[in-house]
Amino acid sequence: MRQFFPVDSLARDSRFNQITMQQSQADPRTVYLGTHDGKRPKSNRLTPARPDASDAARGLMHGIFVGEIQALEGAGRTCHDFETGNSDRVDTVPFALKLDMARQAWDEARHVEISVKLSEWMGTEIGQYAENTVLFEAACSTDPVLRLAGVNRALEGLAIDVFTTMKEFGDIAGDPYLEFCEDWMLADEVTHVKMGSDWLRRVTENDPERRKKALEFQSVVDKIFSFGGTRSDSDESPIGLARRFRELAGFTETEVSEIADVSLRALDERKAFAAAELHGDGGSSSGAS
Amino acid sequence: MADPYKPRAPFAPWDRRQLPGLFDVEETARRVGNYKWAEMKLFEALGGWVATVPELDVKMRLGTHCYHHAWHAELWHKRLPELREMNPDRLTVPANDGMVAFVAALTEPEAPELTIEKLVGVYRVFIPHFISAYTFHMNNTSEITDAPTIRTLKLALQDEFEDWRDGEMMIQSLIETPEEVDRAAAHQAQLEKLLVAAGGIAGPGSIGGQ
Amino acid sequence: MTVTVEPRSFRFVNFDPELIERVADGLVAALGIDRPLHIEVDETTPLARVRVELGDTLVVHAESGAFEDSRRPREQSEIATASSLGRVLLRARDRMQGGFGEAPADDLLTLRQVAAWETYCVGRLARLGLDVNEQRWLYNFRNRHGFTDAADTSFARIWSADGLTWGELEAISTAGETSSAPA
Numbered sequence: 001m002r003q004f005f006p007v008d009s010l011a012r013d014s015r016f017n018q019i020t021m022q023q024s025q026a027d028p029r030t031v032y033l034g035t036h037d038g039k040r041p042k043s044n045r046l047t048p049a050r051p052d053a054s055d056a057a058r059g060l061m062h063g064i065f066v067g068e069i070q071a072l073e074g075a076g077r078t079c080h081d082f083e084t085g086n087s088d089r090v091d092t093v094p095f096a097l098k099l100d101m102a103r104q105a106w107d108e109a110r111h112v113e114i115s116v117k118l119s120e121w122m123g124t125e126i127g128q129y130a131e132n133t134v135l136f137e138a139a140c141s142t143d144p145v146l147r148l149a150g151v152n153r154a155l156e157g158l159a160i161d162v163f164t165t166m167k168e169f170g171d172i173a174g175d176p177y178l179e180f181c182e183d184w185m186l187a188d189e190v191t192h193v194k195m196g197s198d199w200l201r202r203v204t205e206n207d208p209e210r211r212k213k214a215l216e217f218q219s220v221v222d223k224i225f226s227f228g229g230t231r232s233d234s235d236e237s238p239i240g241l242a243r244r245f246r247e248l249a250g251f252t253e254t255e256v257s258e259i260a261d262v263s264l265r266a267l268d269e270r271k272a273f274a275a276a277e278l279h280g281d282g283g284s285s286s287g288a289s
Numbered sequence: 290m291a292d293p294y295k296p297r298a299p300f301a302p303w304d305r306r307q308l309p310g311l312f313d314v315e316e317t318a319r320r321v322g323n324y325k326w327a328e329m330k331l332f333e334a335l336g337g338w339v340a341t342v343p344e345l346d347v348k349m350r351l352g353t354h355c356y357h358h359a360w361h362a363e364l365w366h367k368r369l370p371e372l373r374e375m376n377p378d379r380l381t382v383p384a385n386d387g388m389v390a391f392v393a394a395l396t397e398p399e400a401p402e403l404t405i406e407k408l409v410g411v412y413r414v415f416i417p418h419f420i421s422a423y424t425f426h427m428n429n430t431s432e433i434t435d436a437p438t439i440r441t442l443k444l445a446l447q448d449e450f451e452d453w454r455d456g457e458m459m460i461q462s463l464i465e466t467p468e469e470v471d472r473a474a475a476h477q478a479q480l481e482k483l484l485v486a487a488g489g490i491a492g493p494g495s496i497g498g499q
Numbered sequence: 500m501t502v503t504v505e506p507r508s509f510r511f512v513n514f515d516p517e518l519i520e521r522v523a524d525g526l527v528a529a530l531g532i533d534r535p536l537h538i539e540v541d542e543t544t545p546l547a548r549v550r551v552e553l554g555d556t557l558v559v560h561a562e563s564g565a566f567e568d569s570r571r572p573r574e575q576s577e578i579a580t581a582s583s584l585g586r587v588l589l590r591a592r593d594r595m596q597g598g599f600g601e602a603p604a605d606d607l608l609t610l611r612q613v614a615a616w617e618t619y620c621v622g623r624l625a626r627l628g629l630d631v632n633e634q635r636w637l638y639n640f641r642n643r644h645g646f647t648d649a650a651d652t653s654f655a656r657i658w659s660a661d662g663l664t665w666g667e668l669e670a671i672s673t674a675g676e677t678s679s680a681p682a
Binding site for chain 3: 017019023024027028029048049051052053054055057058059120121122123124125127128129130173174175176
């Protein structure tokens, strides 16, 4: 087995179709959500009140499902890819960190199981939606500290946002399973974020440069995980920023605000890109504001 | 009413535990260090394989089992200082070069078509050897002086048996043709020979007989 | 009956107007639609809304997401095309054939009413042989009526029904509704 495993080798059965973030972002169709009279709706937040709520929830649940598979794979690889050591070298990790990664692998395996059951409940087939591999890509760094930043802080932080949205959705809809399951998964994600925060701090205690690089990487990944504004504080985004749960998980108010800013920038950039594509370079959009 | 001050035997009639055991503190620590090393190699392999197997049910199960063996490694890690080994890393070593060769062969398969080989290595070779080494140790160490090791062995053995069953069922569900039977048998034989050469997870004497 | 599709070539998605015509042709014949059909596909949005204008010619306005293969973004799915067109054509036929005179206009239907009517349409499409996932529509129905035995009973009745009037559909739907479900 190779020491590091490339994202394009991720093993899947024939039901799955994987796409990269680049392919996903190359879709010129837009977050422009004009109604037939050209106006934008007041909110695109994923709630049962949306006319397309059921299908949107199903699509998001499938996204959670494949995200959990990649999180499981990422945690498993971190158990394998580095020698056990005192982390003074970039290619070693402490034994206790590996134990935490193994624990995370178990948790993510359970989340895959839960997502499969919820998908069945919602009438979604495995592989029904394209799988974006960007999540595993965040777990591919050869520096374990960057993996902690990308996965345990950025990815699990996104999971907190997504699960909170789904939990609220299930609560409003009166779905007996959705809220229950999302809440259990949320509890695990808080644990994972804390693992990431603690280890990132401990492993880079004597290496401020490495810590700075990790936090920069986290910021880049946070923006990527905003998926062009799919997650932000704005009501135009289907997924909101779960400020309270993030703070429980150890994100500071400043960090949450930074993520909010990055996400809103991603949304604006996406809208500008889409407007340019729709109307030709340099054209102004009539409805997409 | 019974007299609370009447002397009672310190060992109740139904408590047949005996004092002697085969292993002194030093030998126990050596074996425990080997167990820890082996459990670590196993959980690292299982974790690494998750991304390489396309079968969804196998993928999930490997993640769960990865944690089981990591937890065993942690239990052994905690036991070592209790056996006067204040630097657990010193004894966290393979029993010999034979075990290193075994693990290298165990972890060699990576391609997505080799799920049978990956599972056979773990569930038809490595885990059965854990079961035998742990059982031998549990049955031969002092039930009184080495009770903490016995407790850990029992906890670990519970996982080993259940994981073995999970793995065997997955293997049986994957093997559908005579050719696949041969693949499984060939890989099992290759690895079993390496483990025999190593003498077992704790080297020669892993299950007695020396 | 003639079926036409616009645009004839797509920039942002890889759709085949002839495939859309072929699928629509089949549905028009199977459903006994007695007037021309014109389909306009809006490829500028990934959403999946579909609406129909009733007139001497039926005009269907479909956003590209309605015909898209969710596994392969921007590629067309024949199953999704058939399902999306089938539902909207059945609703049009229900209005045209009578018994649905009391039904509000499409943009005035409540979410519950939409879910009930969609269930009625997809159940009939399933019996026509279209590939549909019943659990998906049950989940959608539950989201609008509640996660209760009463809602499931209503779903089963509507799914297996044919020849309903609007009044009958409404009665079964409201019988399954609980107050906690979003309107």
